[in-house]
Amino acid sequence: xxxxxxxxxxxxxxxxxxxxxxxxxxxxxxxxxxxxxxxxxxxxxxxxxxxxxxxxxxxxxxxxxxxxxxxxxxxxxxxxxxxxxxxxxxxxxxxxxxxxxxxxxxxxxxxxxxxxxxxxxxxxxxxxxxxxxxxxxxxxxxxxxxxxxxxxxxxxxxxxxxxxxxxxxxxxxxxxxxxxxxxxxxxxxxxxxxxxxxxxxxxxxxxxxxxxxxxxxxxxxxxxxxxxxxxxxxxxxxxxxxxxxxxxxxxxxxxxxxxxxxxxxxxxxxxxxxxxxxxxxxxxxxxxxxxxxxxxxxxxxxxxxxxxxxxxxxxxxxx
Numbered sequence: 174x175x176x177x178x179x180x181x182x183x184x185x186x187x188x189x190x191x192x193x194x195x196x197x198x199x200x201x202x203x204x205x206x207x208x209x210x211x212x213x214x215x216x217x218x219x220x221x222x223x224x225x226x227x228x229x230x231x232x233x234x235x236x237x238x239x240x241x242x243x244x245x246x247x248x249x250x251x252x253x254x255x256x257x258x259x260x261x262x263x264x265x266x267x268x269x270x271x272x273x274x275x276x277x278x279x280x281x282x283x284x285x286x287x288x289x290x291x292x293x294x295x296x297x298x299x300x301x302x303x304x305x306x307x308x309x310x311x312x313x314x315x316x317x318x319x320x321x322x323x324x325x326x327x328x329x330x331x332x333x334x335x336x337x338x339x340x341x342x343x344x345x346x347x348x349x350x351x352x353x354x355x356x357x358x359x360x361x362x363x364x365x366x367x368x369x370x371x372x373x374x375x376x377x378x379x380x381x382x383x384x385x386x387x388x389x390x391x392x393x394x395x396x397x398x399x400x401x402x403x404x405x406x407x408x409x410x411x412x413x414x415x416x417x418x419x420x421x422x423x424x425x426x427x428x429x430x431x432x433x434x435x436x437x438x439x440x441x442x443x444x445x446x447x448x449x450x451x452x453x454x455x456x457x458x459x460x461x462x463x464x465x466x467x468x469x470x471x472x473x474x475x476x477x478x479x480x481x482x483x484x485x486x487x488x489x490x491x492x
Contacts, residue, residue, distance in 0.1 A: 300434035301442035323383035336444035
């Protein structure tokens, strides 16, 4: 029996058909049939969470109504989920039922028109390190030449200067690094699409020195990992996203920079904000980050432009 089925013979058949339609959707439609395992896993997790909530509340997911979806939205709000997280969850549920409609299993989509709560945060309400703070973070890593020291500095540099995501650090493989004379480039397996970035010479130097001295590496089904765990337990195996977060948090605490909102993803925000500050090249920053929509990148420009063009500075009053 499918783990997402509910009791009752007739319901089970309907539920099985519903899940089969969703499985076909994941296989054929998500990312044009080329979705990553992370994306597939994310979709399945959200659907499982929705179905579990339905069963806890005596609702048959196969016949759920718009009112049921709205009740789920209220449940998410009351449990402290951010507006962006709720939007993501509702999008998955909407696609879940869209697959059912496309397969003739339902005449309507109960999630259609159910909007997430309004995001009350300001456009520039995101967390990043100042240039001084990021320098302190790098100093916390030190100038160690050990495998771990070079690995940690390479990770922090790739995220804080080149704008990589945590998942992109995890996915990186050795054969995606290309050296052509003095130019070092790297293929990034991005969230939505791949991109090529060109490494700063100092970042490339640290990365290459790390790769030269590290111990035995264990290839996995995705290739030879660029960044591996250190130590006796998982040494030589691909570093996990949890492992990356632990590395970043360790040095944030060491540099006395750890506070709410400042974590691994703050380094990507740092790279974006500083890159725009010094280049004013929104398109270039967009390509560096791999954003499909320039509006996503524009939030970083908004921060810098507001600081530079602060209207309060023009008021001729002395305190």
